Amino acid sequence: MEITVVGTGYVGLVTGVCFAEVGYNVTCFDIDVNKIGRLAEGRCPIYEPGLEEMLQKNLAEGRLHFTSDSKAVCSKSDYIFITVGTPENEDGSANLEYLEAAVADIGANLCKDAVIVIKSTVPVGTNERIYKMLQDIIHCDVQVKVISNPEFLREGSGIRDTFHADRIVIGADDYEAGRAVARLYEPFERPVVQTDIRSAELIKYASNAFLATKISFINEIANLCEHTGANIEDVAKGMGMDQRIGSQFLKAGIGYGGSCFPKDTKALEKMTEDYGYDFKILRSVIEVNSRQKQQLFYKAKEMLGSLRGKRVAVLGSAFKPHTDDIREAPSIELIAQLIEEQADISVYDPAATEKVEELFGSRLYYAETVDAAIKGADIVFIMTEWPEITQYDLARFRLFMREPVIFDGRNCYSLVEAESAGLTYVSVGRMSVNVNSYIDCLEL
Ligand SMILES: NC(=O)c1ccc[n+]([C@@H]2O[C@H](COP(=O)([O-])OP(=O)(O)OC[C@H]3O[C@@H](n4cnc5c(N)ncnc54)[C@H](O)[C@@H]3O)[C@@H](O)[C@H]2O)c1
Numbered sequence: 169m170e171i172t173v174v175g176t177g178y179v180g181l182v183t184g185v186c187f188a189e190v191g192y193n194v195t196c197f198d199i200d201v202n203k204i205g206r207l208a209e210g211r212c213p214i215y216e217p218g219l220e221e222m223l224q225k226n227l228a229e230g231r232l233h234f235t236s237d238s239k240a241v242c243s244k245s246d247y248i249f250i251t252v253g254t255p256e257n258e259d260g261s262a263n264l265e266y267l268e269a270a271v272a273d274i275g276a277n278l279c280k281d282a283v284i285v286i287k288s289t290v291p292v293g294t295n296e297r298i299y300k301m302l303q304d305i306i307h308c309d310v311q312v313k314v315i316s317n318p319e320f321l322r323e324g325s326g327i328r329d330t331f332h333a334d335r336i337v338i339g340a341d342d343y344e345a346g347r348a349v350a351r352l353y354e355p356f357e358r359p360v361v362q363t364d365i366r367s368a369e370l371i372k373y374a375s376n377a378f379l380a381t382k383i384s385f386i387n388e389i390a391n392l393c394e395h396t397g398a399n400i401e402d403v404a405k406g407m408g409m410d411q412r413i414g415s416q417f418l419k420a421g422i423g424y425g426g427s428c429f430p431k432d433t434k435a436l437e438k439m440t441e442d443y444g445y446d447f448k449i450l451r452s453v454i455e456v457n458s459r460q461k462q463q464l465f466y467k468a469k470e471m472l473g474s475l476r477g478k479r480v481a482v483l484g485s486a487f488k489p490h491t492d493d494i495r496e497a498p499s500i501e502l503i504a505q506l507i508e509e510q511a512d513i514s515v516y517d518p519a520a521t522e523k524v525e526e527l528f529g530s531r532l533y534y535a536e537t538v539d540a541a542i543k544g545a546d547i548v549f550i551m552t553e554w555p556e557i558t559q560y561d562l563a564r565f566r567l568f569m570r571e572p573v574i575f576d577g578r579n580c581y582s583l584v585e586a587e588s589a590g591l592t593y594v595s596v597g598r599m600s601v602n603v604n605s606y607i608d609c610l611e612l
């Protein structure tokens with residue numbers, strides 16, 4: 169059995185490495201020749217716990233291969249998993265140009281029967297369109313099937329999520345072809361949901377939009393806590409213990425970021441618009457998130473006035489811990505606002521510094537430790553709950569900062585500990601200082 173994975177981003181690499189780990193012969197293909205060169209040497213281009221070790225093991229054992237020659241993979245593959253990016257167009261719709269280019273390449277080179285499995289997140293109807301596209305391109309006498317198999321892994325826990333997936337979703341209009349893909353997943357021993365192809369495509373968007381809704385909902389409740397004096401952590405705990413609600417994705421903060429929720433909620437909104445439907449909840453979820461992302465900045469302005477010339481340390485820039493991904497990270501928007509304010513900015517992140525530097529260059533100071541980032545700072549913004557930050561000794565803020573003022577977007581510390589460490593500490597949905605009026609100054 170020969171499996172090809174097209175695209176070596178997060179999804180492609182984790183998929184390829186995990187299929188190899190359970191015993192398949194896997195070839196990963198990418199148009200990025202440099203990336204393929206590094207991968208073939210066992211060097212992982214992304215920060216993903218456990219991935220590099222598993223990659224090296226499967227390379228050494230001969231089950232995992234990397235190539236930038238699409239002709240070679242198309243001539244031997246039984247299953248071709250497409251995992252290329254589907255980023256956001258300017259109007260919010262999903263950009264399918266990478267997917268179409270990958271399909272055109274496969275179609276032009278395919279010379280044996282194959283099942284094409286689309287793992288990329290794509291709008292409803294795309295798999296059917298891809299099938300038609302392949303019918304037009306393929307010139308050899310081969311049979312091709314197109315199956316939808318959306319991916320649900322999270323960055324930072326991709327390998328664990330693959331081996332412990334809650335479900336594997338397979339969408340197929342050809343039932344037997346769908347079963348064949350389901351059988352590929354048998355070594356993982358996870359539940360499979362097989363549906364028609366359009367339902368599978370929508371399961372992916374609906375799942376992400378629902379999780380984003382939970383986050384925006386709890387962030388709204390957190391904002392209400394700040395008006396009423398309730399404590400968001402107690403409220404979320406009390407809500408989450410109801411099994412119908414569930415405790416996950418009820419952590420209030422500075423809004424969701426990353427390469428999926430922001431773009432997928434917008435793509436779903438655009439898709440519904442195109443069908444002439446007004447998805448009111450989804451529109452609000454997106455609006456609430458964009459307001460939430462600006463919250464800390466406005467809290468700081470409300471409390472301190474102009475930030476011009478202030479020394480500001482931003483702790484954490486990845487969109488969440490255990491990844492170096494900064495796509496749509498709330499920290500990036502904050503840093504841009506701080507630059508506009510002419511603040512003097514230092515940034516610390518244990519994994520994402522290189523990517524932040526690519527964006528902002530010499531406009532920031534890139535610290536290698538929390539100590540170095542906060543030294544001499546007037547204000548700290550906590551943007552990512554890395555263990556290095558949540559477990560930081562609070563006494564050191566007093567030691568290194570002038571008059572420590574901490575704006576914590578991830579509720580990393582207990583109010584009591586922050587107070588006894590002598591910090592002016594502002595978090596989300598927990599009334600440590602009077603910030604009742606800041607919401608009024610948000611004009612979005
Ligand atoms: N990142 C995640 O955690 C995650 C989780 C679930 C689903 N998804 C979805 O999976 C898809 C991929 O996401 P990602 O974050 O892994 O993407 P990515 O941007 O990290 O990687 C995409 C890869 O595809 C390669 N590529 C582009 N065009 C190609 C072509 N024609 N042929 C071969 N390779 C090509 C790029 O060089 C790149 O290496 C998206 O649709 C995304 O929405 C992502």
Ligand SMILES: O=c1ccn([C@@H]2O[C@H](COP(=O)(O)OP(=O)(O)O[C@H]3O[C@H](CO)[C@@H](O)[C@H](O)[C@H]3O)[C@@H](O)[C@H]2O)c(=O)[nH]1
Pocket residue numbers: 289319320321322323324376379383416417418419420421422423424425426427428429432487488
């Ligand atoms: O209670 C919570 C949970 C998450 N977040 C934020 O939400 C964003 C997304 O987090 P998470 O879902 O853990 O990360 P992703 O890697 O983006 O994974 C999501 O997006 C992927 C791509 O579609 C899907 O495959 C996953 O199932 C889905 O969880 C991050 O900014 C988190 O800080 C919160 O603010 N509060």
